[in-house]
Amino acid sequence: MKSALFSTCKYHGPSVGAGWPVTGRVYSHEHAMDSMQQSLDQFRIADEVGFDWVTVAEHHFAPFSLTPNPLIMAGALTQVVKRAKIALLGSDIPILNPVRVAEEMAMLDTMSGGRVVAGMLRGTANEYVTYNINPAESRGRFEEALLLIKMAWTETEPFGWQGRYYEYRTISLWPRPVQKPHPKIYMSGSSPESAEFAAKNRIGLGFAVTNVPLAKKALTYFRNQAREDGWEPEPDDVIYRLGVHCAESDDQALEDLNEATKGAPKVSLTMSNRALEGAIASTGYYGRDMESQRQRLMPADLKTRIENGQILLGSPDTIVKQIENIKRELDCGVLDFTVAHQMGAKTNRSIELLGEKVVPRIANW
Amino acid sequence: MNANTGFIVSGEGEPVVCLLGDPAAALMDALTDDFTVLAMPPGEMTADALMAAVKARGLDTFSLMVHGAEAALALQLAAAFPDAVQALVLLSPQALDPGGAARDAALGGQLANVRAQVLALFGTRDKAAPPTMGGHYKRALANCHLMYVYDAEDTASERLEAVSEVVLDFLKRRDAFLVNNKDGRLYA
Numbered sequence: 001m002k003s004a005l006f007s008t009c010k011y012h013g014p015s016v017g018a019g020w021p022v023t024g025r026v027y028s029h030e031h032a033m034d035s036m037q038q039s040l041d042q043f044r045i046a047d048e049v050g051f052d053w054v055t056v057a058e059h060h061f062a063p064f065s066l067t068p069n070p071l072i073m074a075g076a077l078t079q080v081v082k083r084a085k086i087a088l089l090g091s092d093i094p095i096l097n098p099v100r101v102a103e104e105m106a107m108l109d110t111m112s113g114g115r116v117v118a119g120m121l122r123g124t125a126n127e128y129v130t131y132n133i134n135p136a137e138s139r140g141r142f143e144e145a146l147l148l149i150k151m152a153w154t155e156t157e158p159f160g161w162q163g164r165y166y167e168y169r170t171i172s173l174w175p176r177p178v179q180k181p182h183p184k185i186y187m188s189g190s191s192p193e194s195a196e197f198a199a200k201n202r203i204g205l206g207f208a209v210t211n212v213p214l215a216k217k218a219l220t221y222f223r224n225q226a227r228e229d230g231w232e233p234e235p236d237d238v239i240y241r242l243g244v245h246c247a248e249s250d251d252q253a254l255e256d257l258n259e260a261t262k263g264a265p266k267v268s269l270t271m272s273n274r275a276l277e278g279a280i281a282s283t284g285y286y287g288r289d290m291e292s293q294r295q296r297l298m299p300a301d302l303k304t305r306i307e308n309g310q311i312l313l314g315s316p317d318t319i320v321k322q323i324e325n326i327k328r329e330l331d332c333g334v335l336d337f338t339v340a341h342q343m344g345a346k347t348n349r350s351i352e353l354l355g356e357k358v359v360p361r362i363a364n365w
Numbered sequence: 366m367n368a369n370t371g372f373i374v375s376g377e378g379e380p381v382v383c384l385l386g387d388p389a390a391a392l393m394d395a396l397t398d399d400f401t402v403l404a405m406p407p408g409e410m411t412a413d414a415l416m417a418a419v420k421a422r423g424l425d426t427f428s429l430m431v432h433g434a435e436a437a438l439a440l441q442l443a444a445a446f447p448d449a450v451q452a453l454v455l456l457s458p459q460a461l462d463p464g465g466a467a468r469d470a471a472l473g474g475q476l477a478n479v480r481a482q483v484l485a486l487f488g489t490r491d492k493a494a495p496p497t498m499g500g501h502y503k504r505a506l507a508n509c510h511l512m513y514v515y516d517a518e519d520t521a522s523e524r525l526e527a528v529s530e531v532v533l534d535f536l537k538r539r540d541a542f543l544v545n546n547k548d549g550r551l552y553a
Contacts, residue, residue: 144515147489151496151513157503162486162527163515169543170510 001327001365003358004053004087004336005046005351006241009039009073011063012342020126020273021061035066038347039073040080042339045348047081049355053117055087055241055336060130064269071104078111086112089186089206089239089336090119093149094141095131099171101145102152106177114178119186119206120146122194124270125280136283141165143197146187153182186239190218190296193287199225204233208241208336209268210296212309212329215240219330235333240326243311244337246350246358250314256350257302257313260343268297312337316357323358327365335362371418372403379451380427381536382419384410384435388522389456395529400428400536407432412441416449428452428536432521433494436460437469440506443483444475452539453483454532456521457494458502465501476505483509484535486528488517510535510543 013031016022043054054077056070067073074086086108091101101120109116122142128135144163151159158172177183189195189205195218198205205222207215219238226233245260247253270277277294286293305311309326312319323335337354339347372382376397383393383404393402403422410418415438419427428451431439436458443450460468467473485502487494499511512531517523534542 147515151489155496155500157500157511159499159503160510160512160531161515162512162524162531164527166515169545 001323001332001362002052002236002334003050003354003362004055004239004334005043005051005084005354006055006057006089006336006338007039007042007046008057008059008064008338008341009036009066010341011035011066012038013063016063018267018272020269020276021129022063032066035341036073038344039066039341040076042341042347042351043077044080045351046355047084049352050359051084051337051351051355052359053085053087053334053336054081055089057089057119058092058121058123058127059269060127062269062272071101071108074108074116075111078108078115081112085115085117087117087336088119089117089208089241090121092123092127093120093145094122094138095127095133096145098145098148098166099152099168102149103173105149105183106153106173106175109177109179109183110175114183116177116179116183117186118149118183120149121188121206124209124268125277125285126270126273128280128285129276134283135280135285137165138285139193139287142187146185146203147201150182150185153177189222190214191287191289191293192218192221193289195222196225198222199229199231202226202229202231204237204239206239206241206336207332210310211305212240212326214292214296215309216329219332235331238330238332239334239336240309240330240332241336241338242309242326243305243340244319244350244354245311245313245340245343245347246316246319246353247346248315248353250318253314253318253350256343256346257340260340260346267299270297271299316353319354319358320361323362327362372405372422374401374403374422376400376402379536380419380422380424382415382427382429384415384429384431384438385456385521386432388519389432391525392456392521392529392532395525396533396536399533403427407435410438412438412445415442416446419449425449426451428454430454430456430532431458432456434459434468437467437472440479441469441472441475443481444472444478447478447480450481452536453479453481454535455483455485455502456528457487457491457519458485458498459494461498461501461505463498465505467505477507479506479508481508482535482539484512484532485509486512486514486520486531488514488520488523490516490518491520492518508540 013028059065186204378400437460
C-alpha cells in the first residue's frame with residue numbers, strides 16, 4: 001500500500017470567521033507566507049521519511065486551503081521533493097481551461113522527471129461560483145475536459161477540438177508528459193455517474209470527504225462496472241483520503257488534535273454556506289444519488305469519524321490497526337494522509353512518526 | 366436533379382461539391398445560406414468523371430466535401446486538379462489504412478500532390494474512422510487541419526451544430542479559421 005502526504009496549506013492566521021467565500025478583511029500576508037512555508041516543509045519531510053507521494057489540491061476563496069492553483073504549489077515541490085511522486089489531486093477541471101491544465105501538468109511531469117500523478121476532479125460544489133460556471137454543466141464539462149486533456153497529451157500532431165463546452169482550432173503541447181502514454185489519471189468516485197465514467201475509460205478513483213462504509217459501497221459499484229467494461233481495477237486504482245494525526249501515544253495525539261481544532265469550523269467547505277449549497281444542489285450538480293452525496297458532507301463528531309475511517313488518530317501502533325480495517329474493507333492501494341496542518345512542530349513530528357513507523361509497515365500490504 | 370450532371374443543386378454562393386448520402390442531408394442544408402451545394406450520392410465515380418461533371422456545370426474552381434471511403438476519390442481529384450479544388454472537407458475519412466498508407470496504392474503516390482487546404486474531421490467515438498487515424502492524415506497531407514469532434518461516432522450525421530460551424534468557418538476562411546473572429550464581449 002502506498003502512502004501519500006496531503007498538506008492542505010491551511011491558513012493559520014487570525015480568525016476570519018466561517019462561511020464561503022470568506023472575507024479577506026483580517027487577512028495577514030505574513031501568516032499566509034508562513035502557512036505556505038510550513039506546507040513546503042511538511043512536504044519536504046514527507047519526502048525525506050519515505051512517503052510515496054505528496055499531494056496538493058484546489059480550493060478557492062477560503063482559508064481552508066491557500067492553493068487555488070495547486071499546480072503552482074506543485075511547481076515549487078518539483079524543487080523541494082526529490083523522490084516522491086507529486087500527486088495533483090487535483091485540478092477542478094470543469095472550471096478551468098483544460099488545455100491550460102494539460103500544459104501545466106505536462107510541465108510538472110517534465111520538471112519532476114515523470115513523477116506526476118494526474119488527479120482531475122469536479123471540485124466541491126461551491127467552486128462553481130468561483131469562476132462563474134453553471135454547476136448543472138459540471139459533469140458534462142468534466143467528462144469532456146478529461147478526454148480533451150488525454151488527447152492533448154497523446155496526439156502528437158496539432159489538432160482542433162469541436163466539443164460541447166470547449167472549442168479549440170489547434171492544440172499542440174510543448175512540453176509533453178514524460179510518462180507514456182501519459183501520467184496516471186485519477187478522478188473522484190463517490191457518485192455512481194463517476195464510477196461509470198471511470199470504469200468506461202479505465203481511470204483510477206479517489207475518495208475524499210467520505211467514510212469507509214460509503215466508499216466501500218461506491219467501490220463495489222465501480223468494480224462491478226469495470227468488470228462489465230472488461231477490466232479488473234488493481235488496488236493502485238483506488239486512493240482513499242483521510243485525516244491523520246500521529247503522536248508518541250494515543251493520549252498525546254488526542255490532546256494535540258483537541259488543542260489544534262479548538263474553535264475551528266466543524267463543517268465542510270461545501271456546507272459552510274448552506275444557502276449556496278442548496279442553490280447548487282437544485283441545479284442537479286450531485287446527480288442521481290444526491291442525498292447520499294450530500295450526507296457524506298455533513299459534520300460528525302470525532303468518535304464517529306474515527307469509527308468510520310475518516311480520521312486516523314493515535315500512536316503509530318494504533319494507526320496501523322486503524323489502517324488494517326480500511327485496507328480490509330476497501331482494498332485501496334493508496335492512502336492519502338491529510339495531516340492536521342496547523343500544529344507546527346507537532347505536525348512535523350506526526351509526519352516523521354508516520355514515515356518511520358507506519359509507512360514501512362503498510363508498504364507491502 | 367440536373368439531368369446533365371447528376372447534381373442536386375441548392376443554395377447560393379461559392380460552389381461546394383458534396384459526395385454525401387442522406388445521413389448528411391442536414392449538414393449540406395446548413396451550408397446553403399452561404400454556398401451553392403452541388404450534392405451527389407456517393408458511388409463508383411472516378412476523379413475524371415467527377416471533374417467532367419463539375420466542368421459541365423461551368424465551374425472552374427470549387428470546394429469538395431466527402432465522407433468515409435469517398436475520401437480516396439476526393440484526394441485523387443485534388444491531386445489531379447490542384448488548380449480546381451480549393452478546399453477539401455473530409456468527414457470521418459477512410460482513405461488510409463491503420464498504418465497510415467493509402468488503401469488504394471495508386472493514391473499513395475499522389476498524396477504529396479494535394480495542395481488544397483484540407484479539414485479532416487474525426488469523431489472521438491468513431492470506430493470506422495477512429496481518432497487514432499487523424500495524425501496519419503496530418504502527416505500525409507501538406508495543408509491538413511485535423512479536427513476532433515467530441516462525442517461523435519460519425520461526423521457526417523452527428524453533432525450537426527458543432528460540425529457545421531467549423532466546416533462553414535473553414536470553407537469561408539480556409540487557414541484563417543484558426544483565428545477567432547467571434548465577438549467576445551458579454552455586454553455593450
